[in-house]
Amino acid sequence: MKRVVITGAGTINALGFDVPATYAAMREGTCGIGPLDFQDVDRLAIKIGGQVQGYEAETYFNRQQLSLYDRFTQFTLLAARQALAQSGLEFHGELADRSGVILGNSGGGLTTQDENFRAVYEEGKNRVHPFVVPKLMNNAAASHVSMEFNLRGPTFTVSTACASSNHAMGQAYQMVRSGMAPAMITGGSEAMLCFGGVKAWEGLRVMSKKACRPFSATRNGMVQGEGAGVFVFEEYEHARARGADILAEIIGFAMSSDAADIVMPSKAGAARAISGALKDGQIAKERVSYINAHGTGTAANDKTECAAVADVFGAHADNLMISSTKSMHGHLIGGTGAVELLACLMALRDGVIAPTINYEEPDPECALDVVPNEAREAKVDVVMSNAFAFGGLNAVIALARP
Amino acid sequence: MNVKDQVIAIVAEQALLEPSDVTLESSPEDLGIDSLGLVEAIFAIEEAFDISVPFNANDPSESDFDISSVAKIIAGIEKLIAEQVS
Secondary structure (H helix, E strand, O other), X not given: OOOEEEEEEEEEEOOEOXXXXXXXXXXXXXXXOEEOOOOOHHHOOOOEEEOOOOOOHHHOOOHHHHOXXXXXXXXXXXXXXXXXXXXXXXOOHHHHHHOEEEEEOXXXXXXXXXXXXXXXXXXXXXXXXXXXHHHHOOOHHHHHHHHHHOOOOOEEEEOOHHHHHHHHHHHHHHXXXXXXXXXXXXXXXXXXXXXXXXXXXXXXXXXXXXXXXXXXXXOOOEOEEOEEEEEEEEEHHHHHHOOOOOOEEEEEEEEEEOOOOOOOOOHHHHHHHHHHHHHHOOOOHHHEEEEEOOOOOOHHHHHHHHHHHHHHHHHHHHOOEEEOOHHHHOEOHHHHHHHHHHHHHHHHHHOEEOOEOOOOOEXXXXXXXXXXXXXXXXXXXXXXXXXXXOOOEEEEEEEEOO | OOHHHHHHHHHHHHHOXXXXXXXXXXXXXXXXXXXXXXXXXXXXXXXXHOOOOOOOOOOHHHOOOOOOOHHHHHHHHHHHHHHHHO
């Protein structure tokens, strides 16, 4: 089996337009969540979100590109450009033929759907732009990344709700580890902050009107976010031979299905994914110092997640840190695992643990060290990132300092 | 702007050219407009004149709409507008 390392990272999210800005915001405990700004927001009960503010698409893309790129594709391409630039990798010949793109997202081009449904249903228009389908399809982002960077190997999109990015990165990891691909571009994105995208979530009544307060006894629901996180996963010897800067090594991955309920999480399913990742990487549980939690800020997730972590780690659960950066950037749904992986890279690279902000009161059912409100300096060797999706689909990834 | 000038403006925008560079004899291909660009130009024409253009992207030559040159496109549109008025 090959070793797999990360040699490039890119992002755009409510905390910043690139990785350094995002790290700085996470270190400061900045809240990227604020009032939503889009058409018909006044008809929503939920009016807050982690929206990417001050973004002008025309700065990055020309008119022809914009006619084909939904917001989720734009975010993905911006993050991919950063990641590829950092890695220094260029794809030609056999490397191009064997390397590909696996990205996660849940809503695809939801803004495009929303705008066009509005045009035909509300405004009574009978004609839509010819590129509606190529813009809204969930694989559009992965395809455009493959085209921009000449990646001609395995390329597809994974859609497993809130675990999409972790499942995508897990698949990319397995492909590089098995020797099938020398490098994979992976991660995910989401751009659901439009009237229909938020209205649908409102219906579930799990959204907070005020703030995302994971693990706090005062938590009252999740808050949506948007953006992208994209990484270059590369075979270790390949990266070393070209003298690439190695950001982290991926050392374990596992997935599980609760096979129980379409929305309620299961402690057993989550625990099987966490312990599965430890087993996959033959990682002694005492080596894990930090977990980036799924930590949605809902009553159900947070207590189930803490119970699963306590079950898997036993006494060591009290020694490790677990934080939810969703408190800062919101829940990016299909893109969330990708942006959250940045908190893992920051922990490994810079020795800074991103906090769980908006934390007010301890909840006895979430009695772990959730790094409340302030970032912490700590030297960590092994970190994990949890994602537990609606549909009971769990994916957990483990990383180590190179 | 008359129909001719409006069509030329739409075609020129799609081809990233100045309207003065679009001649009546040019085909979409001559102007560097690919199949996706052609579909987008047809959409822009439909929007501009509020007409429905019988153009089938699967097989443009089988459509009831001649797109072989800018002049043919303009003639087709003028006919569609006339039919709509009558």
